[in-house]
Amino acid sequence: MKITLTIFSFLVTTTLYAQQRDAGLQLWYNKPAVAWEAALPLxxxxxxxxxxxxxxTERLQLNDNTLWSGYPEAGNNPNGPTVLPQVRQAVFEGDYEKAAALWKKIQGPYSARYLPMADLWWRLQSKDTLPASYNRNLDLNNAVATVxxxxxxxxxQxxxxxxxxAKVLVMRITADKKGSIDGVLDLTSKLHFKVSTSTADYLVLRGKAPKFVANRDYEPQQVIYDSANGEGMNFEVHVKIKTEGGNVVQAGNQLRVSGANTVTIYLSEATSFNGFNKSPGLEGKDPAVEAKANLQKAVALSYEQLKAMHIRDYQSLFKRVELKLSADNGVAKLPTDERLKQYASNPTDQQLQVLYYQFGRYLLISSSRPGSRPANLQGIWNDHVQPPWGSNYTTNINTEMNxxxxxxxxxxxxxxxxxxxxxxxxxxxAQTAKVNYNITEGWVVHHNSDLWAKTSPPGGFDWDPKGMPRWSCWPMxxxxxxxxxxxxxxxxxxxxFLKNAWPLMKGAAQFxxxxxxxDPANGLLVTNPSTSPENTMKIKGKEYQVGMATTMDMSIIxxxxxxxxxxxxILKTDKAFCEQVIxxxxxxxxxxxxxxxQLQEWFKDWDDPNDKHRHLSHLFGLYPGSQINPATTPALAAAAKQSLIFRGDVSTGWSMAWKINWWARLQDGNHAYKILSDAFTYIDPTVTRDAMSGGGTYPNLFDAHxxxxxxxxxxxxxxxxxxxxQSHNGELALLPALPDAWKSGSIKGIKARGNFTVAMDWKEGKLVKATITSGSGGLCRISALQPIKEVEVTSNKSKGNNMNPLNTSYGQPPYEKEPKATLTELKVGERYGIDFVTEKGKTYTIVPVN
Known part of the structure; x- marks a missing residue:
């Protein structure tokens, strides 16, 4: 009876998933991928x-997010406490060239590299491999790739x-005619490896990662391996085959399947990574233990059970948010790469925008889950032993943006x-702060890190024509x-959570x-030395890298x-310390x-209006910060806008994404929409392009830097x-920057500060209805471009009255103090608002005036 109920529950679950499927949330293609940037990520x-x-031939290129080159290497420089005062003195004297030269004496080695693990190959044993029909897709509804x-x-199929x-990869091969599946399975790696077969249905790849990969990004350079038991990661990939009908035999280091009705391939993998502070070769764990255990648990379950478990887990995250824009205009019937190619001449494909939006959420779910490492420059996907910028954690923007x-x-x-x-x-x-700067309180991280949580200022790019300090001199x-x-x-x-994480925040502030x-000239507190990441100061025709008090530094602090x-x-803790911070x-x-x-980027007014650099770090206070906004700091907002206009719209992919957020904060949805449309420029991965040559999108919707x-x-x-x-300004701003192109649509399940879950419908550019679900209770402030007629809680309605000026004294939600009134209507300029006190768990309907 218990088994029957279990099977029934899986059938019911699978049926429900099928009913919830959104046909528009598929990436699909009518041909196999010919480049890595056309393949589909899982x-x-x-x-x-x-x-x-x-x-x-099917290829599955595999990664493990703990497989990196190297080993823990602090890279701290004991010269720092002696050199730092000299750097500061040079900056205060205006000798910026000397300051940059001195800073190089503090730099350490570059970070480790994120590596590819292996490739799984399935080769069809057939004289005819020319298909009469073909389709491959990635269904974002269930995170399953199908061919x-x-x-x-x-x-x-x-x-x-x-x-x-289940911690495994599963691939199931089926045919509609019995006995039709014949194929060969094997494993390879770009790293040092050996493959063995313990039984007729089991493959094991044992590999070794290099202890060092040279720093140059694009040209093959030195890759150094240690002995099998020395520095450098060990890893294993385990594969087991199950068939229905037919048979599996060992063929050298391959597995050969013949006459099968169905083939199910189970794959698990593990590395010797045993913590950020332990050598993976000398103190690492045995990867075989983890790989075997996960595989044994998985093969004990049926394919249907594993798939249902996977979908249920994935959809518990993915299905929280739903975005709908205009009705399908028929373009969705085209393959995704063709839609992308046509976008420039048909920028009305709003379903592609929805797909791209949800693809971003899919990628985060796929690359960052509790217990994993954080997503790196490429999430968890990388095919190069020497990937661009090491595919590491670039912490002067990219890791945070993730x-x-x-x-x-x-x-x-x-x-x-x-x-x-x-x-x-x-x-x-904390060690870097002490060794490099003789600072014994707090902790510091520079612009680049890796699996080993490297925090020291990294050098190592001897080919950088502008030197290293412009990016390494950045302890922010x-x-x-x-x-x-x-x-x-x-x-x-x-x-x-806040209480548990308080020591981290306090330590960052202490440093x-x-x-x-x-600053002896004005008595104000400044950072010295200071850079505006990867950009240079232009003073009287010369470029300098190191200065003081850049706007980004001061904004972050x-x-x-x-x-x-x-x-x-909130925590009622460390009062004396907090007063010091105040x-x-x-x-x-x-x-x-x-x-x-313009908003000044440097300590002095050295900005070049012709500067088109991809980094606009000085706009941090506009986004992701909350120090600049049109309502409360209009002059600074106008200056930030001028800086954006000078830099232009088209840049590298991540830079364009940041610009979308900036224009949204400036409440100019049309400009943000223009940049979003520019980002849909099709980039052919088979054509060689210069790095950082203008953003776009690859066939598989990966962002092209x-x-x-x-x-x-x-x-x-x-x-x-x-x-x-938006909810950064002490209120929930509904449709604050709605582009004209999105005349009608809806969204549900997105979150606002204050632990509010929000759903909205709009038509002809105007809000029709919004619902706010309060997760914590307390004050909720709503603002919109239309007057709000009423707030409805179940069957009770409260109408707004008493027009008052907007009161921002409550600060950001969740509020420490709440007004006594349960509902107050507010009007400021062209925006309208309502304050009301919510109860935890209740949903409130916001009805605007027609």
Whole structure:
């Protein structure tokens, strides 16, 4: 009886998933992938696979997010405490060239590289491999990749998914004619490896990662391996085949299947990674133990059970949010790559925009789950031993951008790997602070990190024509990353989380209190040395890399200090420390508006209006920060807008994604929409392009930097949400930057600060209805472009009255104090608003005036 009920429950679950399927949420193609950027990504946070969909030969390119080159190498430089005062003196004297030369004496080695693991090959044993029909797709509804083709009179199908609960990859091959499946399975790797077969249905690949990969990104350089038991990661891939009908035999280091009705392939993998502070070769764990255990558990279940478990787990996250725009105009009937190619001449394909939005959410679910490592520059997908920029954690924008969508698209759980990583960074960062700068309180991270939580300033790019300090002289990542803790609290109201993470925030602020110095010219607190990441100052025709008090530095510190002050008040802790932070915040070097009306990037008015650099780091205070907005700081908002106009719209993929968010914060949805449309430029992966030559999108919807960087996908999805809902200014702004192109639509399930879940419908550019579900209770402030007629709670209605000026004294939600009135209608300029007190768990309907 118990078994019957279990089977019945799986059948019911599968039926429900089929009913919930959105036909528009598929990437599909009428031919196999000929390039990696056309293959389809699968992942469970740890294991990643790129499915090529070949007919005669199928390739699954595999990754494990703990497979990196190297071993723990701090890279700290004891010369730092002696050199740092010299750097600061040179900056104060205006000798910026000397300051940059001195800084190089503090730099250490570059970070480790994220590596490819292996390739799984399935080769069809057939004389005829020319299909009469073909289709491959990735269904975002269930995170399953499917390949269907017909050869002769036989219809074949391959389904592949990677299960988070079961920790395995599963591929099932079926045919509509019995005994038709003949094929050979084998494993290879670009790293050192050996393959063995213990039984006729079991393959094992044992591999070794290099202990060192040279720093140059694009040209093959030195790759150094140690002995089998020395430095460098060990890894294993285990594969088992089950067939219905036919037989499996050992053929050398391959498995040969003949005459099967159905073939199911189970794959598990593991590495010797045993912690960020342990050598994987000398102190690593045995990867065979984990790989065997996971595989044994998986093969004990049926394919149907594994698939149902996978879908149920995945949809518990993915199905939270639904976006609908205009009706399908028929373009969705075309393959995804063809739609992308046609987008420039048909920019009305709003269903492609929806697909791209949900694809961003899919990628985060697939590359960042509790217990995994955080998503890196390419999520968890990489096919190169020497990937661009090491496919590492570039923490001067890219790592942070990876998680901008985690909260507002209702994927808070996917944020957790970043918080776990911060704990490791804090340990190493405390040592870097002490060794490099003689700062004994707090922790620091520079612009680049890796699996080993490296925190020291990395050098190593001897080919960089402008030198290294412009990106290595940047100790601000710990401060920026710590603001993610505050954001997670604002969205979830999880006070226990905030209390547990408080030491991290406090430590980041402690370092900054010691890093700040007093400018003798004005008595204000400044950072010295300081850079605006990867850009250079242009002074009287010369370029310099190192200065002081860049706007980004001061904005990050101001954001962190604000979060620390509010957190300390909520937690009622460290009062004396918080008072110290309050005093320091009051003395921070402020924003400045330059001679061209721009937000000043540098300490002095050195901005070049012709500068088209991809980084606009000085706009941090506009987004993701909350210091600049049109309502409360109109002059600074106008200056930020001028900076955006000077830099232009088209840039690298991630830069364009950031610009979407900036224009959304400026409430210019049409400009944001233009950049979003520009991002749909088709990039052919088979054509060689210069790096950073203008953003676009690859056939599989991966963001093209170029090359591929996943932050562009994540940033654009966050930006689309920001166009529809904002909550950084102490209110829930409904449709604050709705583009004219999105005349009608709906969205549900997105999140706002204060732990509110929001759904909205709009028509002809106007809000029709919104529902707000309160997860924590407390004050809710709504603002919209239309007057609000009433707020309905179940059958009770409250109408607004008493027009009052907007009161921003409550700060950001969740509010510390609540007004006594349950409902107050507010009007400011062209925006209208309502305050009302919510009860935890209740849903409120917002009805605007027609």
């Amino acid at each position: 992942g469970n946070g740890k294991t990643g696979a790129m499915v090529f969909g070949g007919v005669g 269907r083709y017909k050869i002769g009179n036989v219809q074949y 391959r389904e592949t998914f990677i299960s988070y609960p 998680y901008w969508l985690a909260e507002n698209t209702n994927l808070s759980e996917c944020h957790q790997p970043l918080f776990d990583f911060l704990k490791e960074l804090a340990v190493n960062g 990542a710990g401060a920026w990353l710590s603001t993610h803790i505050w954001e997670h609290y604002l969205y979830t109201g999880d006070k226990a 900054m209190l010691h890093w700040l110095v007093t 101001r954001e962190l200090f604000t979060a620390v002050i509010k957190s300390g008040s 005093k320091a915040k009051e003395k921070l070097y402020p924003f400045h508006i330059g001679q061209y009306g 170029p090359p591929f960087q996943i932050d562009g996908n994540f940033g654009a999805t966050a930006g689309i949400t920001e166009l529809l809902l």
